[in-house]
Amino acid sequence: MRTFIKLSALIAALSFTGVSQAQSTTFGQMQNMIPRDQRAINQFDVKKDSVEFKGISVDLGAAFALQYQAVNSFNDHENLQAPITGYRLNNLENNFNLPMANMTIGAQLFDGVRVNLDLYLAARHHNETWVKGGYLQIDKLDFVKKDFMADFMKYTTIKIGQMENNYGDAHFRRSDNGNALVNPFIGNNVMDAFITEMGVEVYYNRSGFVSMIGVTNSKLNQNVKEIVPGAVTPTTPDQNNTVSPTILAKFGYDKQINTDLRIRVTGSLYHVANSSGNLYSSDRAGSRFYGVMSHAAYTGAGTPAAVADNFDPTANYTTGRFNPGFGNWATSYMFNPFLKFKGFEFFGTVELASGGDFKGTDNKRTVNQYAGDVVYRFGTNEKYYLGAKYNTVTGKLRNSDVDKVAVNRVEASAGWFMTKNVLAKLAYVQQNYQGYSQFTGVNPNDLYGGKFNGLMFEAVITF
Numbered sequence: 001m002r003t004f005i006k007l008s009a010l011i012a013a014l015s016f017t018g019v020s021q022a023q024s025t026t027f028g029q030m031q032n033m034i035p036r037d038q039r040a041i042n043q044f045d046v047k048k049d050s051v052e053f054k055g056i057s058v059d060l061g062a063a064f065a066l067q068y069q070a071v072n073s074f075n076d077h078e079n080l081q082a083p084i085t086g087y088r089l090n091n092l093e094n095n096f097n098l099p100m101a102n103m104t105i106g107a108q109l110f111d112g113v114r115v116n117l118d119l120y121l122a123a124r125h126h127n128e129t130w131v132k133g134g135y136l137q138i139d140k141l142d143f144v145k146k147d148f149m150a151d152f153m154k155y156t157t158i159k160i161g162q163m164e165n166n167y168g169d170a171h172f173r174r175s176d177n178g179n180a181l182v183n184p185f186i187g188n189n190v191m192d193a194f195i196t197e198m199g200v201e202v203y204y205n206r207s208g209f210v211s212m213i214g215v216t217n218s219k220l221n222q223n224v225k226e227i228v229p230g231a232v233t234p235t236t237p238d239q240n241n242t243v244s245p246t247i248l249a250k251f252g253y254d255k256q257i258n259t260d261l262r263i264r265v266t267g268s269l270y271h272v273a274n275s276s277g278n279l280y281s282s283d284r285a286g287s288r289f290y291g292v293m294s295h296a297a298y299t300g301a302g303t304p305a306a307v308a309d310n311f312d313p314t315a316n317y318t319t320g321r322f323n324p325g326f327g328n329w330a331t332s333y334m335f336n337p338f339l340k341f342k343g344f345e346f347f348g349t350v351e352l353a354s355g356g357d358f359k360g361t362d363n364k365r366t367v368n369q370y371a372g373d374v375v376y377r378f379g380t381n382e383k384y385y386l387g388a389k390y391n392t393v394t395g396k397l398r399n400s401d402v403d404k405v406a407v408n409r410v411e412a413s414a415g416w417f418m419t420k421n422v423l424a425k426l427a428y429v430q431q432n433y434q435g436y437s438q439f440t441g442v443n444p445n446d447l448y449g450g451k452f453n454g455l456m457f458e459a460v461i462t463f
Contacts, residue, residue, distance in 0.1 A: 076449025112140025124286030135161030168334035326355025367395030
């Protein structure tokens with residue numbers, strides 16, 4: 001409630017400023033900003049435009065998403081021996097999930113300088129309002145001196161803040177809580193690369209070539225507390241007492257060959273030596289597939305024997321995803337080809353991620369992800385589409401494991417843009433788990449021979 005009151009007061013103050021300074025303050029006169037409607041589809045990285053600066057301008061936007069879920073889960077556990085009794089996966093009802101909402105507040109502060117703040121008003125993991133992140137975007141250096149380094153800044157953009165870090169191209173086609181308009185499907189990638197850390201990114205895009213170099217402080221939650229290393233054990237032989245910067249890089253080519261054909265190919269790097277975060281578990285909004293592969297309460301073989309129901313969509317918010325669980329250090333490469341010919345689109349992901357199990361080890365394991373989707377858009381202004389996506393992840397859960405596990409997902413979808421701000425989509429999804437052990441310790445492993453499938457409907461509104 002206090003957060004809502006603060007937001008209301010801020011909006012009121014911005015509105016009052018617009019009235020009291022009508023000659024110098026406008027609303028919505030923003031430069032170099034990707035639209036929040038259908039025009040945002042297949043927009044990557046940053047963009048330059050020719051919008052004229054007319055003084056300070058305020059921007060306010062929002063995104064809402066609602067799903068109806070008709071999905072159920074299965075695994076291969078049968079006739080488990082005592083003392084295990086009553087074990088089963090949760091039966092999921094066909095019903096609505098918690099609606100999600102985002103809010104964006106921004107301002108054009110100077111010619112070529114704008115600020116952006118993103119909030120989650122309601123999310124699966126956090127039902128209350130909280131800040132996703134914010135950044136300052138600089139496209140001109142005229143605040144230093146008129147036309148300062150103008151030839152360089154014509155192709156350059158600088159972003160500074162705690163923001164969605166630009167690793168790979170897949171995060172430009174993912175659902176970000178309420179903002180699901182750019183995703184032609186319901187789910188994101190099974191191994192979902194998304195993180196918000198404090199840092200700076202510098203873009204240089206020219207003659208079809210795109211490039212970005214960035215650095216972050218490798219901390220999801222910011223603080224200045226001393227890092228005290230933990231006790232040395234055989235499994236954690238060298239506890240780190242520092243957090244190292246994360247290096248981000250991207251290079252590629254993006255060209256509209258003619259009116260019908262566009263080709264884009266990029267390669268991206270993410271590397272961190274000592275991290276407090278995790279690239280594959282930092283989406284605090286939560287997975288789209290609620291409650292899948294969760295179990296009901298049962299009597300287990302451990303101590304204590306009672307095992308609680310783990311359906312809770314807030315605490316167990318990553319259902320349906322795969323987290324490689326790298327401990328402290330990681331290196332990931334992502335390659336993304338994109339092709340659009342008239343209404344036909346292809347987007348691919350090849351991701352090679354490696355890291356260690358715990359602090360102080362140089363031993364590594366690699367987890368590979370491959371995804372490809374085909375979308376056909378048709379009708380006036382491509383208001384309709386049909387799509388299909390295949391996604392597979394393979395790798396070891398721990399360095400010591402002999403065998404790899406695999407997670408495979410197939411998703412087919414259909415969508416209708418009722419207006420450029422309103423999207424309705426229907427999808428069928430099936431996900432399979434292979435190679436998972438029958439037990440985790442002494443109790444059943446929910447993912448043993450696991451799968452879930454069913455239909456999902458999603459409605460999205462953005463402005």
